[in-house]
Amino acid sequence: MRRDAEVPRSTIGWFFREAVRRIWVSKRTSFVAVAMIAISLLILGSFLLLSENLERAVTRWQGSSRVTIYLDADATPSQTHDVDAFLAAHRDFGRRRLVTKEEALTRFKSYFTNLNEVVGELDENPFPASFECNVTPRLAQSSVFAREVGELRAIAGVDQVQLDWDWVRRLRRLVDVINVAGFVAGGILAIAAAFTIANVIRLTMMLYREEIEIMRLVGATERIIRGPFLIEGLLQGTIGGIFAVGLLFASYEIARRLIPPASSLLWGFLFAGFLPWQKIVGLVAGGMVAGWLGSWISVRERTEESA
Amino acid sequence: MIHFYHVTKRFDRYSTALHDVTFHIDKGEFVFLTGPSGAGKSTLLKLILRQMKPTDGQIVVNGRNLNAMRRAHLPFFRREIGMVFQDFKLIERMTVFENLSFILTIIGVPPKEHKKKAYGALRTVSLHHKLNAYPPQLSGGEQQRVAVARALINDPLVLIADEPTGNLDPDLSAEILEIFADANLRGSTVLIATHDRELITRSGRRVIALDHGRITDEKPAAPERAARAGGLFGIG
Secondary structure, three states: OOHHHOOOHHHHHHHHHHHHHHHHHOHHHHHHHHHHHHHHHHHHHHHHHHHHHHHHHHHHHHHOOEEEEEEOOOOOHHHHHHHHHHHHHOHHHOOEEEEOHHHHHHHHHHHOHHHHHHHHOOOOOOOOOEEEEEOOHHHHHOHHHHHHHHHHHHOOOEEEEEEHHHHHHHHHHHHHHHHHHHHHHHHHHHHHHHHHHHHHHHHHHHHOHHHHHHHHHOOOOHHHHHHHHHHHHHHHHHHHHHHHHHHHHHHHHHHHHHOOHHHOOHHHHHOOOOOOHHHHHHHHHHHHHHHHHHHHHHHHHHHHHOO | OEEEEEEEEEEEOOEEEEEEEEEEEOOOOEEEEEOOOOOOHHHHHHHHOOOOOOOEEEEEEOOEEOOOOOHHHHHHHHOOEEEEOOOOOOOOOOOHHHHHHHHHHHOOOOHHHHHHHHHHHHHHOOOHHHOOOOHHHOOHHHHHHHHHHHHHOOOOOEEEEEOOOOOOOHHHHHHHHHHHHHHHHOOOEEEEEOOOHHHHHHHOOEEEEEEOOEEEEEEOOOHHHHHHOOOOOOOO
């Protein structure tokens, strides 16, 4: 038996022509399948876009990490000197800068101009003096640095040592949560979309029941019979994926133009850039897989039924 | 080429379509299968095409035991058989050309050769001018001829036809049978189910008669027919 000729090469072109024709014939049901795929991938894509931008923000902040050493309000000049000496002796702390109480107050007033009156009513300056040190992000994982921070905290006159990456770490955890939520929501919807495609293909196969029987009688293999249906699902998934990426990009661009950059800190989080091409390809590929899977499920069960 | 050994086909306890049928058709033979409606002719043809399995007995076609044939091998076996169905079984949404081209597609004939081959097959049944028509636009007789062209396009080892002249006038019937005879001359083994007694008598071919699922009569080909091997149904 010529098993090697089961799906002749020229048949692949026929699969595609047939699949396109069948999608066109069943426009409405195909539209539902494509819409389901597009919606699920749009939701997944939205989560990915949000996490992508947060991730960028995190990376940016990590690149300029800072340690702030707040001194007690009543720290003596000698204690301040001891801290300065400690920082000078430990190279991990890099370049340091003393922010005096007065400078801290001035900085607050410049950041929050509307609170200037309240601050003016205070009897004394509530802001502590501090040292600001630039450190490299890789130190976040260093146990030596952690020990140095511990020693720093123990020096008399030090009130608090604040590390930037504590909240960067919290933000990264949020990014992870968003990613997981996106994959769970998108995954569930993609499975639902795959089953929608399975039902659409099932309907199409019922519509072509007689034709399939004729094909069998004249010698078509199951692979040849299944081919156009599988390609139909694949095409629906691909179109859904492309639609999802298109809609996501359009929504992103519209939102970016509607929301003025100065209006909120969130702007920086949300609009640092669109998805990288790898994720765009991944989304479209996700649609293709969902479409293929859906059609494979129904094609397999229906051709086995009639075996 | 076609061997039935004590074949019985029962659908249920009360309905037996074929009962202990044994016959042999050699390679290159031209045989008529005859009998009244309900005699079991169509069931017998379906068994040859492995549309169904016998309840008892063995069927061997072209050296293959159909009872033992694996499902995966069935399409390749069917490609060696040209079948003209009683209800034509043409795909209505496809044009005449596409109906023929589809057969060539599944056996891997390059698309550029389809037109030439389809045209040639349709020319044989004098329907080459209907290449782009859809089956519902054709008369019953024309559809039957398209079905014949489809069965012949692959130069089958075995050509089977279920009442192929049922919708045709006598002239066209003779013409179609001439086409089968030509295929027979080119090497195809031909088995035609019909109840057209006049056609059978005129042809002088071997006849297997069925009634109530049993073989009731077997007539060999007329001696002059056997010697002449062709020259055909009184026309041409």
